[in-house]
Amino acid sequence: MAMSNLQNPLTPPITWPTGSGSGSGSGSGEVPFFSRLTSKFLAMTLLLFLAPQVAMYYYTSNAASQMLVDSLRDDLKEKSFLVGADIDRLFDQRSTDVLILSQADVLETENVPAIIQYLTEVIEGTPYLDDIDVIQIDGTIIASSGEQNERGQNILQLYPELRHIFVDVLAGKQGDLFVSEILELDSGAGLAFLTPITDDANVNVVKVLLVEINLDTVKNIVAEFDERVIGDKYVYLVDNDGRVIVTADPAVRLLAPFPDLKVQPDLLDNFSLQGDVGSITYTDATGVQVMAGFADMAEFGLNKAMDWSIIAVAPISDITQPVTKFQNALLIISAVLFAAVATAMFLISRGIGGSVKKLLDGAVRVGKGDIKYRVKLHQNDEFGYFAKALNLTLDNLVYAQEKAENATMTKSDFLAAMSHEIRTPMSGVIGMSELILDRAQDKQVLSWAKDIHTSSQQLLKILNEILDQSKLDAGKIVIDPLDFHLASFVETTAGMFRSGILSKGLELHITFAPGMHEGICADTLRIGQVLNNLLSNALKFTENGRISIFVEHDKNEDGELMTRFTVSDSGVGLTEEALNSLFTPFTQADNSTSRLYGGTGLGLSISKQLVELMGGELGVNSVEDIGSKFWFTVRSELATSDVDPLLGEASAESWKASRPLQILVVEDTVVLQKLVGILLRKLGHVVSIANNGKEALEFYDAEDYDVILMDVRMPVMDGLEATAIIRASDGKKSTIPIIAMTADVSSRNIKIYKDTGMDATCAKPLDVPLLFRTINSLVGEQIHTTTANIANSAKGKEAKSSQADTRATEAMNGGFAGVVTHVTDTIAKQAKRKIKVQGQMKPVPGVSEATLIQLQVEFEEDLVIKCGKLLMAVKELKENPEDLDLRCKMKLMIHSIKGDGGLFGYSLVSKIAADANDLLAGEGLLLKKDTDTLGNSIEALSLLANNKVYGSGGQAGRILLQGLKDN
Secondary structure: OOHHHHOOOOOOOOOOOOOOOOOOOOOOOOOOHHHOHHHHHHHHHHHHOHHHHHHHHHHHHHHHHHHHHHHHHHHHHHHHHHHHHHHHHHHHHHHHHHHHHHOOHHHHOOOHHHHHHHHHHHHHOOOOEEEEEEEEOOOEEEEEOOOOOOOOOEHHHHOHHHHHHHHHHHOOOOOOOEEOOOEEEOOEEEEEEEEEEEOOOOOOEEEEEEEEEEOHHHHHHHHHHHHHOOOOOOEEEEOOOOEEEEEOOOOOOOOOEOHHHHOOOOHHHHHHHOOOEEEEEEEOOOOOEEEEEEEEOOOEOOOOEOOOEEEEEEEHHHHOHHHHHHHHHHHHHHHHHHHHHHHHHHHHHHHHHHHHHHHHHHHHHHHOOOOOOOOOOOOOOHHHHHHHHHHHHHOOOHHHHHHHHHHHHHHHHHHHHHHHHHHHHHHHHHHHHHHHHHHOOOHHHHHHHHHHHHHHHHHHHHHHHHHHHHHHHHOOOOOOOEEEEHHHHHHHHHHOOHHHHHHOOOEEEEEEOOOOOOEEEEOHHHHHHHHHHHHHHHHHOOOOOEEEEEEEEEEOOOOOEEEEEEEEEOOOOOOHHHHHOOOOOOOOOOHHHHHHHOOOOOHHHHHHHHHHHOOOOEEEEEEOOOEEEEEEEEEOEEOOOOOOOOEOOOOHHHEEEOOOOEEEEEOOOHHHHHHHHHHHHOOOOEEEEEOOHHHHHHHHHHOOOOEEEEEOOOOOOOHHHHHHHHHHOOOHHHHOOEEEEEOOOOHHHHHHHHHHOOOEEEEOOOOHHHHHHHHHHHHOOOOEEEOOOOOEOOHHHHHHHHHHHHHHHHHHOOOHHHHHHHHHHHHHHHHHOOOOOOOOOOOOOOOOHHHHHHHHHHHHHHHHHHHHHHHHHHHHHHHOOOOHHHHHHHHHHHHHHHHHHHHOOOHHHHHHHHHHHHHHHOOOOOOHHHHHHHHHHHHHHHHHHHHOOOOOOHHHHHHHHHHHHHO
16 A cells, blocks of 8 residues: 555655765765665675575475475376276276176076076186176075075165166166175175176066176285385275275275365365376375375266276375485585674674664554654664654554454454354244244243243344444445335334233324325335334333334425434433433443343444434433433435335234145255245145255256245355256256245345346245245245235224225125125225225236236236126036036136236236136035035126226225135
8 A cells, every 4th residue: 555545634745764965974865885784784695605505505405306296296197097097907807797797698597506507607717706696676686606695685685775776777778787886795895797687689677687896906906006105105096075995094994085185175176177197285184295196097887987086195205305314414504604694793783783772662662552752863874764764654653543444344244244144043943933832732831932932033133233233334234215105114113012012011102293195215124123123122111101103204404305203202211421322332321221121232323324324313312210202314205106004914824825836945954944844834835855055956857846945055055056057957947936045135145146046035034924925926826825814004994994894794694695786886986986906917028018008908808708608607517517528618717817817917806716716626526515606706706807806906805805705
């Protein structure tokens, strides 16, 4: 960093000292040549020829070492290649022997004694074979070489590892050869070669020939190579996973990992990057610097087995031992020279000791914090210039500020990483505790589960505060405004505290100023976060009285619309001293507050920063023992779209699925696997669990799934890589909906997930209703619906819905005809009052909005015609319920209405059609109650079609659905 960029803006620019003359006298500003320390050291160095000595030492020793190391490298590579080639030739010959052996005609017969005799003769002439078995296609051994102690047993019970290969052999043809992984044979480690025995026509596999081959010859080859490798290290024959197959190392057992993989986990990958033959220098598991030569070997069999490698390890120290002796001799010479130089330096140092002492004293004083101290050294040499430079450097303590800022950023990054890593297991704790609360009957267990759930939520709140603070410090919080219904938003937010307020015997009052706008545009997430924090504090510090919320609109100095929220309480209040530090991070009113009420002291600090990001202010008025009034403002705009009051969320217990889905859950945390599995299976879905991205790809290739729930951070292979591979694959399966489940839901990362190919993101801890709605959206069907009656959180809306339900119940007393009459009246009243019922036409890529509108008009006209046909058809079906052709035609029309209704925004039409479609899709004849229900559904569809009831239908839609349910 340039010095000019670090100067304090309040001080004049720094001028570095320069010489004012060119003379050699003591009064000159330039250091005389012979007075310079560099001149003195240069003369001494030239005198003693130190530089040539050092150069000779390093050049000769390094050149000799490098020459020997290069020689060792070439030797190891060449020998590894030759040994690997010998082993490859050995198994080539064994493969040929097995195929020739399988051609014997006697093996195709059922003459077991003749087969046994043939096998015994073969085994006696081939010592490298342990055993030969002829196996029936069901796995039963019918003949063996030598003793028949395995005859009649099942080969898959003796060697379960052969199960997959055995299946492949049965599917093979004559001449196919399959090779197993390493097996524990009676004589030790070995391999099994399997080949099919076909009938005379060479079409059907009638038997399987299994030849057990020991590794004695391979061991001899490796042992000979081991003796030719320098040093006390060993040669290893390893498989593709790094497991040792053959070695003379007594500390390594069969199939144990290659020892050096513990400290060099990427060693095999580094080998493969060099091709078939190469070498690498590294520090092994014992801490010794070694060189390893390796050679990749061939694969055998149709199943590409035995992808082995030969690794020869030699210590570098053994090959460089002669160089070490040479280096020792040079070191002695260098030491003598060093002694001479040290003596000369000692004599010279007496002349410069005083200068050094002054500089040292100055450095000590500055180190103790006396930054006003300046070194007073007026010598006209390098030490004098050094003192001036040190004094000027002390004038630039802006470095300290920069270091402090870097420390703050480091702290923020650490806090963010820590919070993210804890969120994932914490979501599992919360989810499992909720499942226990739903199912447990024992009161003690319920009490424990409630305590776990409460503590987990408190810990999650603390983690969220820490994460928010770190994001604010790093400038990563982005304000995301959207249109929303203001009154119901405040009611819903306050409703989360209603039970706690009532349990303490407090009153809750919510007041809106006259003339409030119904819908505004602002960041509901951050407003809700601030409002939640203020309400939480009010509830925490209030034992008697009331908590009030007042909402009003205002204008700022620029004439922009501001929405002001005020939360008042009759709690403990705050002292003047506490008010001064109230918004400082990690600070509470006093230590007793933390002990009595808990908390991190971050909530108000975060709230203040969020409010300022939203263009507003946060303030407080408080009197000790009387109460507090917290208020904040946010910059707002009027909503540009229709806004509906918010509805309360339904719990996982109140959801149902219209049909089962095939769902793949990819999650490495066992607790979350269980949690998500229970939630989904409870709705009838078929759930598969994968522990990582690699397993997910295996499931994806084997099955057809409707949706994939993909964690992002996992071992082996993460969710992003797995998603990219799925999207890059061919076929229709590559477009399967993929939902990211992750605790890292920053806007930047969500964009990364989307760019990779993930269709949506659900944050951890899991929001079950959001997950179900997301699945509905991606599948393009209302699979998941709520079964509970969820009240609107806005009180005015509650009253209207309640009155509507009462009138609907009265109408239903007259049967479904009464419901139709009442719904017709309600539709007319809604149209007269110009009540808009929201719906949304789904956009179609490549189709303009104007074209979609024209298609919607055509859909509405066609819907009326289809409903007329269905009304006549249902009458015929009631008279003749066995008419399957008529039932099939009705099903096709209703299925078409269900799909098109969702596309063109007729969600109520789509829902009723879906229920009717399910009824027609059932097996068996329809009973009278079924045809009556079907008739009511079609009559309801006709009513909606003729009145063009868009979206959910509002109050009329609710009455109609309730009528269908009760009739």
